[in-house]
Amino acid sequence: MKKFTILYVLPLLLFVLILSGCSSGQSDQAGDEDQSNDKVTNEVNENNPSGDLAPLEEKVTVVIAEDGSASGAGFYIANEKGYFEDYNIEVEFAQFANSDDMLPALAAGEVDIAGGVSTASFFNAIAQGINVKIIADKGHNIKGDSYFSFVIRNDLKGEIEEYSDFKGKRIAVSSQNAVDDYIFHRMLEYAGLTEEDVEFVLMSDFGNMLASIGSGSVDAALQIEPLITQGIQQGIHSRFGDATDYAPEAQIAMVLGAPDFIKKETDVSLRFMAAYLKGVRDYNDAFIKGEGTDEIIDIMTEYTALKDPKIWKEVAVTGLNPNGEMFIEDIKKQYKMYKKNGAIRGEIDFDKAIDTSITEKAAEIIGEYEK
Numbered sequence: 425m426k427k428f429t430i431l432y433v434l435p436l437l438l439f440v441l442i443l444s445g446c447s448s449g450q451s452d453q454a455g456d457e458d459q460s461n462d463k464v465t466n467e468v469n470e471n472n473p474s475g476d477l478a479p480l481e482e483k484v485t486v487v488i489a490e491d492g493s494a495s496g497a498g499f500y501i502a503n504e505k506g507y508f509e510d511y512n513i514e515v516e517f518a519q520f521a522n523s524d525d526m527l528p529a530l531a532a533g534e535v536d537i538a539g540g541v542s543t544a545s546f547f548n549a550i551a552q553g554i555n556v557k558i559i560a561d562k563g564h565n566i567k568g569d570s571y572f573s574f575v576i577r578n579d580l581k582g583e584i585e586e587y588s589d590f591k592g593k594r595i596a597v598s599s600q601n602a603v604d605d606y607i608f609h610r611m612l613e614y615a616g617l618t619e620e621d622v623e624f625v626l627m628s629d630f631g632n633m634l635a636s637i638g639s640g641s642v643d644a645a646l647q648i649e650p651l652i653t654q655g656i657q658q659g660i661h662s663r664f665g666d667a668t669d670y671a672p673e674a675q676i677a678m679v680l681g682a683p684d685f686i687k688k689e690t691d692v693s694l695r696f697m698a699a700y701l702k703g704v705r706d707y708n709d710a711f712i713k714g715e716g717t718d719e720i721i722d723i724m725t726e727y728t729a730l731k732d733p734k735i736w737k738e739v740a741v742t743g744l745n746p747n748g749e750m751f752i753e754d755i756k757k758q759y760k761m762y763k764k765n766g767a768i769r770g771e772i773d774f775d776k777a778i779d780t781s782i783t784e785k786a787a788e789i790i791g792e793y794e795k
Contacts, residue, residue: 468789472510476789477695479512484692486685487516489526489538492728494571494649495563495677495742496539500727501720502703511695524549526680530556536685537696539563540678542758544601544767550777551770556680558755560697560748560783563677566712569740570667571649572604572676574611577637578662584644587615587665596627596636596645601767604646606758607671614670637661649739650730657738673751675758676742679783686782697748697786705746705793746793748783 468476486508490496499515502508508515518535520526524545526538531554539562540546550556565572574595576584583589590611598604612618625642627633633645638660647655655661667674679700685693710720721736730736755778762768 474507474510474695474698477511477698479510480692480695481512483512483514485514485516486537486692486696487518487535489518489520489529489535491520491522491539493539493677494724494728494730495744496727497707497720497724497742498562498700498704498744499537500703501706501723502699504723504726505703505706507699507702508696511699513692513696513699523677527554527556530680530682533682533684536682536693538680540680542603542606542675542677542755543599544762544765547759547762547772548768548770551768551772555683556777557683557686557779558678558750558777559681559686559779560679560700561675561677561743561745561750562679564673564675564743564745564751565667565671566740566743567668567672568666571652571740571742572607573647573652573667573740574644574664575637575647575652575655575661576644576664577640577642578659579640580643581662584664587611587670588617590615590644591617591621592623593643594623594625594641596625596633596642598626598628598630598633598646598648600626601762601765603674603676603758606761607667607674608646609761610671610674611667634660649741650735653735653739671754673754675751675754678750678755679748681779681782686779690782693782694786694789697782698790701746701748701783701786701790704744704748707744708746708793711741746795747787748780750778750780752778 467478469478470476472478488499490499503515518529523539523541524543526535526540527546527549529535530538540558584593595608597608612622627636627645630648630651633642633647634651634655636642637645637655644664645661647661652663656663681693706716706720709715710717717737721733724736725731725733756774759768759772
């Protein structure tokens with residue numbers, strides 16, 4: 425991210441004074457610095473382009489690591505609707521194959537923001553010293569309408585009527601020691617089953633799951649949208665229950681921040697988060713309230729691999745909290761499961777790894793979301 429010079433004058437002077445032994449005035453000067461920063465970040469005026477915070481004095485580029493997933497909707501919408509521009513922020517998207525590849529670049533400050541999917545490798549990287557901050561929601565299931573849920577072969581609809589009926593069945597799951605595996609185990613627990621009661625089929629490609637259901641080589645799969653909807657339309661499978669039946673607060677993905685971006689560039693990161701939440705709120709307006717849906721679908725078709733607007737109107741969409749709130753206790757539960765399985769070396773101090781202060785402050789500034 426491009427750096428300002430004006431905001432570092434006071435900290436530099438304070439550092440010189442401290443080295444000069446001016447400890448008697450240290451607390452007063454630190455207080456002045458805090459007040460100056462507060463003035464920069466907290467002054468709200470409806471006459472500003474954003475309707476709240478003033479734009480930055482100089483344009484700043486914020487680099488977002490993204491893989492084109494639907495859960496990046498808040499970034500895409502905020503960019504297209506000018507919310508970042510209102511704060512004099514320009515965003516640059518850096519493409520990565522997956523969230524694990526983003527972590528070293530994020531920790532090194534090469535990118536400022538990224539999306540992280542809950543996996544053992546993600547937590548293991550943090551436990552091994554990769555310093556990133558978990559700051560906001562970037563994906564969860566909407567109650568009763570999960571975008572990430574089980575499907576069964578159509579010819580088994582009369583045979584599988586309860587979760588306990590998965591006993592003896594071949595079930596495809598895309599990963600082990602990741603959120604998919606976590607949801608799978610939550611289902612088994614809910615059904616009163618154990619791992620030995622079913623045949624776990626590791627299948628990393630969701631497209632292959634669809635084909636395997638169609639060929640009859642697996643009986644059920646933990647599938648994702650838009651393949652859930654497409655498989656239903658093609659008569660290949662049926663949605664079975666909903667992931668929120670047994671994992672109502674599963675945190676699937678999180679917004680991650682580079683430590684310096686969150687802690688040192690608060691004038692920028694606060695504005696960035698305010699713009700992001702505005703984008704998320706437009707997303708909720710479109711897919712939850714049905715307001716401005718066509719405009720938002722146009723944006724989503726531009727940024728994601730799902731290019732068919734008609735499918736967007738049928739799919740169960742990723743849940744995105746309009747205040748950026750996460751299911752923090754669930755994040756810890758997932759970590760404990762991976763740890764128990766021996767997939768994580770070391771420990772995570774979640775009080776340090778999770779920092780929602782910028783998100784909470786941004787939500788307060790832009791106001792309460794009307795549900």
